[in-house]
Amino acid sequence: MAAKNQKRTVTLIGAPTDIGAAQRGSSMSPDALRVAEIDLTLRRLGLEVIDSGNLAGPPNPRAKAQDGYRHLAEATAWCRSLESAVTEALHGGTVPVVMGGDHCLAIGSIAAIARFCAEERRPLSILWFDAHADFNTPATSPSGNLHGMPVAILCGDGPPELTALGAGPPIIDAGQVIQIGIRSVDHVEKLAVSESGLTVYDMRTIDEHGMFAVMEEALAKVSARGGHLHVSFDVDFLDPAIAPGVGTTVFGGPTYRESQLAMEMIYDSGLLASLDIMELNPALDLHNQTAELVFELVASLFGEQILSRHTTSFN
Ligand code: MG
Ligand code: MG
Numbered sequence: 001m002a003a004k005n006q007k008r009t010v011t012l013i014g015a016p017t018d019i020g021a022a023q024r025g026s027s028m029s030p031d032a033l034r035v036a037e038i039d040l041t042l043r044r045l046g047l048e049v050i051d052s053g054n055l056a057g058p059p060n061p062r063a064k065a066q067d068g069y070r071h072l073a074e075a076t077a078w079c080r081s082l083e084s085a086v087t088e089a090l091h092g093g094t095v096p097v098v099m100g101g102d103h104c105l106a107i108g109s110i111a112a113i114a115r116f117c118a119e120e121r122r123p124l125s126i127l128w129f130d131a132h133a134d135f136n137t138p139a140t141s142p143s144g145n146l147h148g149m150p151v152a153i154l155c156g157d158g159p160p161e162l163t164a165l166g167a168g169p170p171i172i173d174a175g176q177v178i179q180i181g182i183r184s185v186d187h188v189e190k191l192a193v194s195e196s197g198l199t200v201y202d203m204r205t206i207d208e209h210g211m212f213a214v215m216e217e218a219l220a221k222v223s224a225r226g227g228h229l230h231v232s233f234d235v236d237f238l239d240p241a242i243a244p245g246v247g248t249t250v251f252g253g254p255t256y257r258e259s260q261l262a263m264e265m266i267y268d269s270g271l272l273a274s275l276d277i278m279e280l281n282p283a284l285d286l287h288n289q290t291a292e293l294v295f296e297l298v299a300s301l302f303g304e305q306i307l308s309r310h311t312t313s314f315n
Contacts, residue, residue, distance in 0.1 A: 075104050107165060134150050154171045178198075182202040223269060244289070267302060
């Protein structure tokens with residue numbers, strides 16, 4: 001079980017801000033995950049763990065959108081700070097685990113990872129677990145909340161302050177992104193997604209083919225490309241019946257076992273090199289239930305298994 005983790009070091013990076021979200025509270029997520037003892041579990045799985053603490057950044061001014069974006073200057077400051085921290089973790093030879101915060105922070109973490117991969121001449125693939133495509137622009141998002149826009153911005157459609165992070169624009173190509181669990185796409189956003197070049201396994205696909213087949217195909221694409229796998233995990237990917245602690249719940253998401261299976265298969269692939277955990281909102285959670293679930297999923301991503309050895313011919 002520990003073989004894939006031997007000599008691997010994880011750097012935990014807290015990014016406590018809800019600057020890009022409609023709902024306040026995801027800023028408390030890093031500490032909720034620490035309360036769930038994420039560090040001890042990762043150590044038990046054979047990893048070295050460095051907790052680099054929480055980043056600092058501007059407070060949430062709770063202002064209205066200006067020129068199509070809410071809190072652009074503040075979000076840019078947070079993303080720049082996170083980009084530096086993730087770059088440092090990667091140059092140190094460790095696996096960055098970003099504990100957000102809202103999902104606009106993925107612009108900062110993926111900017112760092114994309115630049116690092118370009119320098120190392122390693123292909124980068126991103127598995128984006130989410131209920132939402134996060135492919136909005138000001139033209140499709142009246143609210144201007146940046147947590148609905150990170151994939152569009154990463155692919156070069158957004159404000160220059162953010163699209164130029166890392167080695168952008170664009171920071172990445174849409175063909176590098178595989179989305180899983182999508183079930184809420186705004187009307188105009190649908191057209192943009194279908195023309196984007198993103199690979200999308202929506203909930204209908206998961207319903208029809210099952211999580212195993214979907215993950216098998218997704219991981220085969222990543223494996224064929226080789227290189228670095230980044231997982232950007234928006235907690236609202238999970239069905240709200242098991243994960244109520246998020247700001248934008250959408251019914252009809254994956255079950256507990258479907259989610260666990262996806263994480264277990266990523267661990268088995270041996271490809272995971274960096275992780276975002278985004279949108280967990282302790283203010284909306286019930287007795288830290290969602291944080292505990294996220295922590296169990298992270299444990300599976302890093303090698304927790306039901307049994308430590310195979311006992312039947314199916315394994
Ligand atoms: Mg989402
Ligand atoms: Mg998201």
